[in-house]
Amino acid sequence: MSTVFIALQTNEETRPVIEAIVQDNPDAVVNEQPAMVKIDAQDRLVIRRETIEELIGRPFDLQELQINLITMTGNLDQTDDEMVLYWRA
Amino acid sequence: MQIDLRTVTIKPLRHTFDNIARRIGADKPASRYQEGTLDMQQEANYHYRPTWDPDHLIYDRDRTAIRMADWYGFKDPRQFYYGAYALARAKQQDTAEANFDFVENRGLAATLPDDIRDTVLKLLVPLRHVAWGGNMNNAAVCAYGYGTAFTQPCIYQAMDQLGIAQYLTRVGLLLGDVEALDAAKRAWMEDDTWQGLRRYVEDTMVLRDPVELFVAQNVALDGLLYPLVYETIIDDVLSAKGGTPVAMLTQFMTDWYAETRRWVDATVKTAAAESDANKAVVGGWIAQWRDRAAAALLPVGRIALGARADELTAEVVQQFNARMAKAGVPV
Amino acid sequence: MDMQAAKKKLGLKERYAVMTRGLDWTPSYQKMEDIYPYIAYEGIKIHDWDKWEDPFRLTMDAYWKYQAEKERKLYAIIDAFNQNNGHLNVTDARYINTVKLFVSGISPLEYVAHRGFAHAGRAFPGPGPRVACLMQSLDEIRHAQTQVHAISNYNKYYNGMHDFHHAHDRVWFLSVPKSFFDDAITAGPFEFMVAIGFSFEYVLTNLLFVPFVSGAAYNGDMGTMTFGFSAQSDEARHMTLGLEVIKFILEQDPANVPIVQRWIDKWTWRGYRVLTLVAMMMDYMLPKRTMSWKEAWEVYFEENGGALFKDLARYGITMPKCAEQIALEKDHLSHQAWSTFYNYAMAANFHTWMPDEDEMAWLAGKYPDSFDKHYRPRYAYWREQAAKGNRFYNKTLPMLCQTCQIPMIFTEPGDPTKICYREADYKGDKYHFCSDHCKKIFEDEPEKYVQAWLPVHQIYQGNCFPEGTDPSVEGFDPLAAVLRYYKLEHGRDNMDFDASEDKRNFAEWRGQATRNI
Ligand SMILES: [Fe+2]
Ligand SMILES: [Fe+2]
Numbered sequence: 001m002s003t004v005f006i007a008l009q010t011n012e013e014t015r016p017v018i019e020a021i022v023q024d025n026p027d028a029v030v031n032e033q034p035a036m037v038k039i040d041a042q043d044r045l046v047i048r049r050e051t052i053e054e055l056i057g058r059p060f061d062l063q064e065l066q067i068n069l070i071t072m073t074g075n076l077d078q079t080d081d082e083m084v085l086y087w088r089a
Numbered sequence: 090m091q092i093d094l095r096t097v098t099i100k101p102l103r104h105t106f107d108n109i110a111r112r113i114g115a116d117k118p119a120s121r122y123q124e125g126t127l128d129m130q131q132e133a134n135y136h137y138r139p140t141w142d143p144d145h146l147i148y149d150r151d152r153t154a155i156r157m158a159d160w161y162g163f164k165d166p167r168q169f170y171y172g173a174y175a176l177a178r179a180k181q182q183d184t185a186e187a188n189f190d191f192v193e194n195r196g197l198a199a200t201l202p203d204d205i206r207d208t209v210l211k212l213l214v215p216l217r218h219v220a221w222g223g224n225m226n227n228a229a230v231c232a233y234g235y236g237t238a239f240t241q242p243c244i245y246q247a248m249d250q251l252g253i254a255q256y257l258t259r260v261g262l263l264l265g266d267v268e269a270l271d272a273a274k275r276a277w278m279e280d281d282t283w284q285g286l287r288r289y290v291e292d293t294m295v296l297r298d299p300v301e302l303f304v305a306q307n308v309a310l311d312g313l314l315y316p317l318v319y320e321t322i323i324d325d326v327l328s329a330k331g332g333t334p335v336a337m338l339t340q341f342m343t344d345w346y347a348e349t350r351r352w353v354d355a356t357v358k359t360a361a362a363e364s365d366a367n368k369a370v371v372g373g374w375i376a377q378w379r380d381r382a383a384a385a386l387l388p389v390g391r392i393a394l395g396a397r398a399d400e401l402t403a404e405v406v407q408q409f410n411a412r413m414a415k416a417g418v419p420v
Numbered sequence: 421m422d423m424q425a426a427k428k429k430l431g432l433k434e435r436y437a438v439m440t441r442g443l444d445w446t447p448s449y450q451k452m453e454d455i456y457p458y459i460a461y462e463g464i465k466i467h468d469w470d471k472w473e474d475p476f477r478l479t480m481d482a483y484w485k486y487q488a489e490k491e492r493k494l495y496a497i498i499d500a501f502n503q504n505n506g507h508l509n510v511t512d513a514r515y516i517n518t519v520k521l522f523v524s525g526i527s528p529l530e531y532v533a534h535r536g537f538a539h540a541g542r543a544f545p546g547p548g549p550r551v552a553c554l555m556q557s558l559d560e561i562r563h564a565q566t567q568v569h570a571i572s573n574y575n576k577y578y579n580g581m582h583d584f585h586h587a588h589d590r591v592w593f594l595s596v597p598k599s600f601f602d603d604a605i606t607a608g609p610f611e612f613m614v615a616i617g618f619s620f621e622y623v624l625t626n627l628l629f630v631p632f633v634s635g636a637a638y639n640g641d642m643g644t645m646t647f648g649f650s651a652q653s654d655e656a657r658h659m660t661l662g663l664e665v666i667k668f669i670l671e672q673d674p675a676n677v678p679i680v681q682r683w684i685d686k687w688t689w690r691g692y693r694v695l696t697l698v699a700m701m702m703d704y705m706l707p708k709r710t711m712s713w714k715e716a717w718e719v720y721f722e723e724n725g726g727a728l729f730k731d732l733a734r735y736g737i738t739m740p741k742c743a744e745q746i747a748l749e750k751d752h753l754s755h756q757a758w759s760t761f762y763n764y765a766m767a768a769n770f771h772t773w774m775p776d777e778d779e780m781a782w783l784a785g786k787y788p789d790s791f792d793k794h795y796r797p798r799y800a801y802w803r804e805q806a807a808k809g810n811r812f813y814n815k816t817l818p819m820l821c822q823t824c825q826i827p828m829i830f831t832e833p834g835d836p837t838k839i840c841y842r843e844a845d846y847k848g849d850k851y852h853f854c855s856d857h858c859k860k861i862f863e864d865e866p867e868k869y870v871q872a873w874l875p876v877h878q879i880y881q882g883n884c885f886p887e888g889t890d891p892s893v894e895g896f897d898p899l900a901a902v903l904r905y906y907k908l909e910h911g912r913d914n915m916d917f918d919a920s921e922d923k924r925n926f927a928e929w930r931g932q933a934t935r936n937i
Contacts, residue, residue: 228538262438294455
């Protein structure tokens with residue numbers, strides 16, 4: 001098992017994103033640091049567009065994440081619907 | 090502890106960085122363009138020679154035949170540093186997006202007369218490859234040129250050209266389909282119409298002098314292509330025949346050319362004004378690449394202009410010559 | 421509308437493919453090797469550029485839109501920070517020395533990255549990596565400029581930053597970061613990508629930015645925190661580019677594996693040596709600490725890098741061997757570096773000081789195996805001497821490592837009481853190294869590293885005095901002449917923090933805010 005993570009700036013735009021990540025990745029661990037949230041997961045972390053859209057009540061383009069992203073690790077696979085970070089076993 | 094510090098009036102020790110003060114002649118507040126541009130490139134005590142070009146330093150004045158006492162004599166009249174650049178383009182892309190939406194949502198593409206649609210697909214879509222060449226060439230000028238004042242606008246220009254290639258791709262997808270892109274690429278590779286232009290683009294890709302490359306790409310080729318295609322053909326000729334939606338889809342290019350040519354002119358002017366030797370070299374390049382570009386564009390212009398292509402291309406060349414004369418290089 | 425509806429909508433991947441690689445063609449009027457002259461000589465074999473997987477698929481219109489939004493936010497905060505004298509909100513004036521170190525050591529590298537990615541982007545025949553590299557080139561000029569713009573206001577009120585471009589090209593310790601990036605940009609385009617895209621951006625950047633930026637946040641520096649986080653948002657794209665590049669090269673040909681492994685070994689070590697400056701910043705220069713260097717190394721390299729190299733093991737890539745030595749050094753690195761800068765505070769563009777009792781306790785807690793035993797006694801002695809008016813300034817120039825250019829200050833792996841020296845002969849000259857790893861890097865490419873512009877050698881050769889200086893006149897003061905060459909103002913930019921103008925001004929200005937005068 002290896003940790004993948006994503007870190008986002010803490011602000012109003014990322015609040016629902018973080019909530020969505022927690023919903024979609026029940027094992028994810030959220031670490032709050034000054035002005036930044038780091039979310040760790042084992043081997044795989046998924047960010048789903050639909051979950052975010054349900055929370056914010058408007059269409060969301062996953063590329064909007066660009067604005068508040070601080071860092072991440074793992075291989076990345078991005079489509080219109082989801083962004084996945086993963087390590088290959 | 091948060092204290093309210095707004096009310097404190099303190100006297101600054103200095104108003105800008107010393108290198109800026111030396112250049113602007115006084116310690117006074119400097120613009121973000123100045124602080125983000127002047128002396129940004131390293132100048133001295135390089136550690137190693139490039140393994141890919143051992144005859145030169147990492148940044149080397151001798152990669153070009155142009156001689157400048159100070160490469161920071163170049164100034165971008167738009168005063169683009171990254172932030173100003175990104176904001177300007179974001180605004181233009183907003184307009185472009187609205188234009189694409191307008192044309193798409195009202196089904197205006199379907200209302201285009203068939204011959205206009207056909208002409209547009211044949212003429213515009215292969216130009217995305219030309220823009221791709223413009224992207225590569227400006228990347229090269231940025232990489233191998235000297236001094237941030239000269240090289241910085243080239244990375245903006247490079248990425249603008251990529252953006253234009255992508256807008257042209259969207260035009261192809263909107264008026265045609267992926268098949269339209271393939272057909273345009275076949276024409277670009279095989280049709281006689283395009284071979285002069287493709288040869289021009291490939292020939293510029295092997296130029297090693299960054300200023301000559303700047304001239305061949307930004308001055309000569311774009312200096313003829315944009316007025317001919319976007320101003321003459323699309324805005325005048327096609328619009329008169331019901332092609333206004335096309336002008337909306339290419340508004341980005343029209344506005345972009347009007348803006349960037351000011352920088353191109355300023356650059357030519359500064360290089361030529363430096364010395365008679367520079368003026369002769371730049372003038373020689375401009376004349377040579379202008380003639381090649383005009384010849385290469387002629388068959389392309391015929392796609393939309395037919396027999397009038399010679400006359401209208403000649404007009405564009407004349408305007409170009411007048412423009413260069415104004416920049417101090419009569420050709 | 422009907423025509424539109426009938427068309428199939430392209431997904432992100434297909435759409436991005438027609439927007440980038442669809443633009444490219446195989447030339448026929450010029451030869452590939454003339455259009456792309458720099459891709460063969462490194463020995464990397466690429467059979468199929470189309471196998472490249474694009475990481476973030478950002479077209480230019482989306483790029484402009486998101487980047488403009490970032491810039492709007494960033495400059496709004498910088499403006500507010502400046503208008504409100506935000507600099508007076510930092511924990512204490514010692515903090516500002518990290519900003520000086522950053523603008524003179526790191527920001528100029530962002531600029532080299534900009535030019536380097538323009539070069540690499542132009543050099544690759546594959547349209548996918550080319551576009552990704554050029555986009556990164558554009559981002560990197562953003563980083564260089566936003567840093568200069570954010571720090572510009574500090575320069576108005578504090579010393580040491582006023583001529584940072586000039587300093588970067590000349591000041592002795594700044595040759596460490598400068599030579600690192602010069603090394604990368606003078607390498608071939610593939611090595612550049614492994615050096616910067618992979619080793620630096622992917623493996624090490626978290627160690628530079630996360631501590632620096634959260635350090636700024638902890639210490640009340642909103643301006644720096646904002647540009648840092650804003651730059652990091654681009655970094656995520658750069659990191660995935662770095663990882664994709666390496667996977668791509670490794671998948672193309674098994675013969676690429678040993679070449680890439682050598683580069684990973686080299687650049688992990690080169691990058692780590694540059695991070696010495698970050699280590700001492702974290703442990704000594706932030707008045708309010710975030711985490712220790714050792715902790716940061718454990719989280720961001722040992723844990724995260726461990727996962728990465730496990731992932732790459734399928735290609736036969738292994739964890740760089742230098743990781744073992746780095747693990748041994750992690751208890752010592754920052755202390756040995758800070759001691760050196762304390763010594764040479766006369767010739768640096770920032771101030772140094774001795775940690776106070778609380779800070780010593782923090783250091784002892786974070787470094788239970790090394791601090792009290794090896795470093796506290798040294799500091800106690802220097803402090804005592806300073807109290808007696810004998811603040812120690814070392815005026816003897818140190819021997820530098822030929823590769824990393826750091827003075828030979830590091831101790832033997834496993835023996836913190838003995839300085840580590842290595843040497844090699846090349847064409848009749850002797851070269852010195854701080855470590856086996858730096859020596860190995862030299863021996864792999866001696867013809868490159870003999871070119872190094874070593875600041876100490878250059879001073880001794882008389883190349884670091886202002887033009888027109890005559891060193892033979894009576895009473896010639898070499899140090900003063902070197903400081904003039906650096907354009908450092910003696911007594912203002914350098915020396916101990918305690919006696920500095922920065923300290924006095926900060927106290928006075930803060931006083932004005934809290935008292936009625
Ligand atoms: Fe950067
Ligand atoms: Fe070394």
